[in-house]
Amino acid sequence: MSENTSATLPIVVIGAGPSGLAAAAQLIDRGLEPLVLEAGQTAGTAVREWAHVRLFSPWAEVTDPAAEKLLAPTGWVRPDSAAYPTGGDWAEHYLQPLADVLGERVRFGARVTGVSRTGRDRVVDADRDEQPFTIHILRGDGREERILARAVIDASGTWATPSPLGGDGLPALGERAAADHVSYRVPDLKDPAVRARYAGKRTAIVGSGASAFTALAYLADLAKQAPGTHAVWILRRGITGSTFGGGADDQLPARGALGLAAKAAVDEGHADVVTGFRTTAVEKSGAQLLLVGEDGRRLDPVDEVIGLTGFRPDLSFLDELRLGLDERLQAPVGLAPLIDPNVHSCGTVYPHGVKELSHPEQGAYLVGMKSYGRAPTFLAMTGYEQVRSIAAALAGDQDAAERVELTLPETGVCGGAGLFDEPTAQTEDAGGCCGSPDALRIGGPGTAAAGG
Template sequence: MPANESLPVAIVGGGPVGLAAAAQLVSRGMAVKLYEAGAAVGAHVADWGHVRLFTPWRYCIDPAARALLEAAGWSAPPADAMPTGEALNRAYLAPLARLPALAAAVETGARVTAISRQGLDKVTSRGRDGRPFVLRVETAAGLRHDLARAVIDASGTWATPNPLGADGLPAQGEAAFADKIAYGIPDVRGRDRETYAGRTVLVVGGGHSAANVLLDLVALAKLEPTTRIIWATRGRDLTRLYGGGQADQLPARGELGLDVKNLVDSGKVTLVEGFAATAVRADGARLVVEGAAGMAIGPVDRIVVATGHRPDLSLARELRLDLDPWLESAKALGPLIDPNVHSCGSVPPHGHRELSHPEPGFYTVGVKSYGRAPTFLLLTGYEQVRSVVAALAGDLAAADDVQLVLPETGVCSIPVAATAAACGERAAACCGSAA
């Protein structure tokens, strides 16, 4: 696209992966413009700042970002220490964004609401590759359209949580009682303490987000003994969360599952398995959550929905995307990360070719590239953007030399052979050598 070479590469999202992409571009001397909707970089990370990661610092820092920071006199935190989200922002993301080379490229309070090709909708093919991308950007000063030679979408999924309803749709009454429902990982021991102290709280979800909420609620209950905790999971096999233990190369992740199992075994948390929420209704000032087959939980005072997140596909509606039909991930990644097949958390190396789309110059990276799959690690995103930026720079040898070594999770709920037999080619493609 010779006519567009003077335009910057646009990055949507100022989280860890978006900033890593900016660092990679700056390191190669390429023009970059990063848009962050929040008031500061790492806005989504700040929302769960009270949560401690189960990955230590050595897995949280992008190599290109490290090089830029160290050249400016920055010292990395201890490699084996595990940061909270707040520490990740304060000690890494904020200093990275303040570097002069990046500060000039980062715009906060700038929300990208749509991306297209200048003068063309997605139907038109002729001359498409030669047109720059146009980004609709909303700021406090108003609406504008910016141009870019390529776009890296690192906007994540945190802002679009899955609903309470087990069928993927909001449960009946979910919107009406939104003031008593939280999504993700509320800070029940900190800023949200008064909302949960002494209440009966229902936590819905079977993953690590739910585990963090449960552990925090139990800690709160030690100080506020009238706090009662109910945990509802859609499935009955909690091996993916409980398992791992000492076999997990990320010890904190293994301990998390074991700690939650101990809470259930000790009776500190009441577990309701096989609960598929369908509706929420009032019971006086409290709530009852109804499930399939006549099941019901309640009355409760608060509900925490920790059922994962999904990508916002409206952003690129006017672009030609190739998505996995059920995960909504980049299509080539679907068979590699399908949670129906495994929960290993080990993903074969992948880069620009798997993250590209029929729209040349547009890439989905970071957790958004995984769609609805829950097994993303920062290391994966950093290697993704290294490969993508190398491809944009025309260095295909570096772009195709993808190296990704992830710590093993120690959690596989189904033996590989049985999984492949049950799920066919998709399972075999996913779990073959990686598992």
């Protein structure tokens, strides 16, 4: 196919979530034609699955400038910039209107099953970069289809692939068999059926991030209304000054408050803490479950388990592309050092764009949560900056692509994420930005949040 013909092809964006729709808006702003392929039937399909959870970023930080420019002629007005939307608010009042404006540029019920170069598997070098991308999709009615594209931006996220309970990254023995009593999502306790599942029950929460904080806060609030409700918070590391996040030092106040809410759940006796525990097996104990650790410890039985140990990217449909991924995080090699939780310290992830997100396969990009691989702490505005830079590069504006147009807030947390037991001397220090936050009492779970 000639270069001129290839230039008339659309740029395919995989996923109609926040980063994917922002990518489409940025491309249109640059005079380029996007085609968004979304497996679900609505915009923000994944976001809607945590509609009950409040973001820790306000409206001012979760809308993209190019998207707002597209929405403005429709009469759309951004909600109160200082207010914190729930996932449901975000989807209903921003993502869906944006998809509606994009119109036929968004195709729902189109699941991408494979991406490659036309006539070239990953082994073939000859004229590789001159060939358009071929994207195989499966429609909701079972029909298969092939689409050609000049570039591919994968913004499909990681929501569909939560990490298992096992401390070695594999499902713990018995985890699959216990599936009826294991969840990998923050529970929506406003749903009567979900509430009944946890009310008056003993629940293990495995994980140490924002989602675990949220679940702890939710269950602590439920415990005040339903006697017998209790949480067991299971950490693979020990308790350090950074365990509960940045507290008052966090420049995202709602994120800091979230950590304080988790600490309050523990301090007020609604949750016990088990440290240095890596799950190796889930055993049945009558109608309950018993977690077994690598060190042989056997915890007291629980009724339910909530695994919130992070997410990982689904790379299976990209197997024919030549991606340059870090061997640990499964993030682009240029980005991985900036987000590695083993070494990430005070400050924040440096703003980044096309340079850090490029691969040996020219014209293929992973953006949004997908670009972070297994790393945590992704923010929506990081994704918006990523797609702004990539759209500029695809339009041939290299100066704009390389220009940084984003300042991220400090986390107030130093040291690595404590992926193993031994805390660093820095995180043990009670001074500086890592001092243990005071046990402040804050509002109920309505103020809890998940990553935006």
